[in-house]
Each structure stands twice: as C-alpha cells, then as structure tokens.
Amino acid sequence: MAALHVGMRVRVACCSLIYRKVLRLRLTSLGGKTVGNAINLMSNDVMRFDMAPLFLHYLWIAPLQGVLICYFIYLEMGIASFYGMLAVIVIMPLQSR
Numbered sequence: 901m902a903a904l905h906v907g908m909r910v911r912v913a914c915c916s917l918i919y920r921k922v923l924r925l926r927l928t929s930l931g932g933k934t935v936g937n938a939i940n941l942m943s944n945d946v947m948r949f950d951m952a953p954l955f956l957h958y959l960w961i962a963p964l965q966g967v968l969i970c971y972f973i974y975l976e977m978g979i980a981s982f983y984g985m986l987a988v989i990v991i992m993p994l995q996s997r
Contacts, residue, residue: 903953911950915942 918941966985973981 903957907950907953910953911946914946914949918942918946 966988970981970985973984
C-alpha cells in the first residue's frame with residue numbers, strides 16, 4: 901500500500917511539472933510538436949512512475965530467494981543445485997530482451 905502511495909505521489913508530481921511546462925510554452929516554440937505530445941506524456945508515459953515502486957522490491961527479494969532456493973535444493977540434490985543456479989544466472993541476460 902505504501903509503495904502504491906509513493907508511486908501515485910511521483911506520478912502526480914510529474915504530471916504537475918509537465919502541465920506547468922506546457923502552460924509556459926509558446927505555440928511558435930513548439931516547432932511542429934502538438935499538444936497531443938504533452939497529453940501522451942501525462943497519460944501513458946507517467947504511468948510507469950506509478951508502477952515502478954511496486955517492482956523495486958524485487959531487486960532485493962530476487963537474490964535472496966535465489967540463495968534460499970539454491971540452499972534448499974542443495975539439501976535435496978547436492979552439488980547439482982549449484983549447476984542449476986549457474987544455468988539460470990547465465991540465461992538471465994538473454995531473457996532481459
């Protein structure tokens with residue numbers, strides 16, 4: 901709940917900054933850009949700030965879970981658990997794309 905609250909505050913702050921900037925711009929200085937670009941920023945792109953705090957906790961939870969899982973598998977299977985975790989770590993950069 902607190903992470904959602906922080907994300908909402910960041911989103912509102914960014915929308916406020918974009919809105920104030922658009923109000924200060926002159927139509928001649930836009931250079932072919934439309935007001936739709938600012939609306940797109942406020943409706944689509946700022947939503948990522950709303951969801952980011954929810955997923956930031958996975959940065960510390962995921963390594964902890966990996967170590968715990970490797971330990972429990974080691975208790976069951978032995979040294980093969982380390983080879984399995986090594987395979988997961990090697991394949992992880994390929995999945996990021």
